[in-house]
Amino acid sequence: MTTASICTIGDEILIGQIVDTNSSHLARALGEIGIRADRMVSIADREEDILSTLEAELRRNPIVLTTGGLGPTKDDITKPALTKLSNSPEMVKNEAQEAIVRSILHSRGLDVLESNLMQAMVPSNCEVIPNRFGTAPIMVFRFPEARFGHAATLYAMPGVPHETLGMLPEVIEDIRAHNALEPITHRNLMVYGLAESALAQLIAPWEEALPADMHLAYLPNTLTGIKLRLSVYGGDEKSAESRFSAQIKALKEILGSRIYSEQEDRLEAVIGRLLRERGESLSAAESCTGGEIAHLITTIPGASDYFLGSVTSYAISVKEKVLGVPAETIREKGVVSADVAEAMARGARQLTGSTWAVATTGLAGKEGDGINEGGTVWIAVSGPGGTVSEKRVYHNDRERNIERFSASALDLLRRCILGEIHG
């Protein structure tokens, strides 16, 4: 299997000012085309560190990706270091990048300074992939076998995350074009509502019967559940597709609507698509999740087409006055109860006139309230067919519990919209 090193360059990472999220995205993108990230290294903006690290990594692996250190300020020294590393006799202007630099500055109403134009100057011994999202081009250095004991390629990418991620597909395309990679095909299935161990047990017979060249990975996440990634190494994409289909059909028979998507996806995106297809609308009433459900729903562009709004009812008075939860229900059943969750969902639906409403009431912290232990939540969904509620208990810290509460409420909503659960 082809291997790669990922290097991030920048003092801001080493002093702990920012968390490096680029490396994780790069590793995943490499994995998708069958390249294993072998090492990730973060180093400071210091020439000797950059040179010694890159030489060591190029000796170790045939592909090295760097991000960072390409800005126009004095502390960004990746480009001079790469000029040295590649023994480039001169700097040359890249016309395509210069045009982009001018257009970016123009759109921001800024004058074009000499320091801006310098961004389009690159060492003569590199190829350029123009950066459509910023001023620093991607530089590709191809080293002959004699230099590091094997043919090696270095891709120097900008470190600003939206530029790195925006340009990543073109870098991956260049890597595919220049390397004889074993073809690898993936299919993702998003599963919600099962712990990893329970899922593994449930699908064990199916997993054991998988052909030897088909590989299964479990990728869990608090907000999105478990991504099952099925990979086939070798063969062409078409034959892989037909082989996937049979396996996925069998898996669907076991898991049913626990599979909420066949793409890399989020519950709130799937819910958005369902509501849009049906011309239906949604509202929310949140207590312990404190706005997180509304926040998740509204991170989806175009959510205003189906999301009418929500009430965060932290105080009992707001539950009663705004959502119309009867005072006696709260008194008799307690705030954290099925009846209150259901009354909140009905109240939000009535208040906004939405087709569906989802509600939460619980204890996000570790402390219990004497009746319920910390981490308990009642989630409810109200819709055209009635109102349902379910209880969940999680044992995480406050922020993680809020995420889990929100995700399980969204999943209950999804299953209600699909008609799997009726009030």
Next chain:
Amino acid sequence: MTTASICTIGDEILIGQIVDTNSSHLARALGEIGIRADRMVSIADREEDILSTLEAELRRNPIVLTTGGLGPTKDDITKPALTKLSNSPEMVKNEAQEAIVRSILHSRGLDVLESNLMQAMVPSNCEVIPNRFGTAPIMVFRFPEARFGHAATLYAMPGVPHETLGMLPEVIEDIRAHNALEPITHRNLMVYGLAESALAQLIAPWEEALPADMHLAYLPNTLTGIKLRLSVYGGDEKSAESRFSAQIKALKEILGSRIYSEQEDRLEAVIGRLLRERGESLSAAESCTGGEIAHLITTIPGASDYFLGSVTSYAISVKEKVLGVPAETIREKGVVSADVAEAMARGARQLTGSTWAVATTGLAGKEGDGINEGGTVWIAVSGPGGTVSEKRVYHNDRERNIERFSASALDLLRRCILGEIHG
């Protein structure tokens, strides 16, 4: 300056399944005691990689911290690798850790298995800092000068973030106790409402007059503004404190209430403290921030003491019906306007009976609405003295704009509570 390497061990990082957040925390904690993180390396759960990387890093730096690979499953091989690295002749039981293992399993109602007890077995050539938050102890290996060319210490910590961070203070304490570090003292000041460049310009005369041994760092963050960190190298803590006081007094005269805290803190925590002191309460009405403000406020433990609730009014009908925004205001001024923001804030205050209410209406995405450009927000605060509103325009992506809108609304609220701004 003493330097250190930080190594994370685990396949899950190299396949991009999780983002390494531990390294950033470790680097910051080291920086606080005057140690510079020189390199961060992430490697897979493979013995040869672990051994060769740790040897290289121990040769490079006198302090190496590792996280990860200490779980009880087969793929966690950091402990056997460290046994080899340290030439430990045998494994010995650590009684303190075994007691913790038993107590953790007991509290979860689980039986104590042989594999659990193995967690308390450590190579004989290490010292142990018992892990109060999990089953894997922290192992400290002290290597003599002869081994790597200088005395070197390796701290092997667990990788589960709440365990790593929970035990970090004890590791830092051990590092302080065993190294002759130049004493370093810090003071943090949290500033909101100024861009980094504007802040730098404003305080330039003050900054230039700082004594040579006093260092200033700007640490910006979307949600919390800019942290100004003032450091003194050398001298004792007491004399540093009195020297800080004079500088901070001068800085406060320049920045006034732009400084919202003298601790590492968040706007929503400061607001919580202010409201609690005054016995006042808060509600919110959110449009474009879609629940993020309520979410931020309710991540603070005990927020239910002052936060009554909020309405996310995505649909115009919810703005009108629930918050009582007059239809003609929306028609005449547009949804994204000072008048609508102020009417929303007044509506939330009336609906919940809170002392204060904060509101947002704007365009989080990049697209404009024909009148306002994308990234425009009107924020409003209503309180006992009246209602105020301010406009902001940001040019980030949707999620980042939502964060900036929310943080600037919270900052306006803070300044209103302090009486700096009146309606």
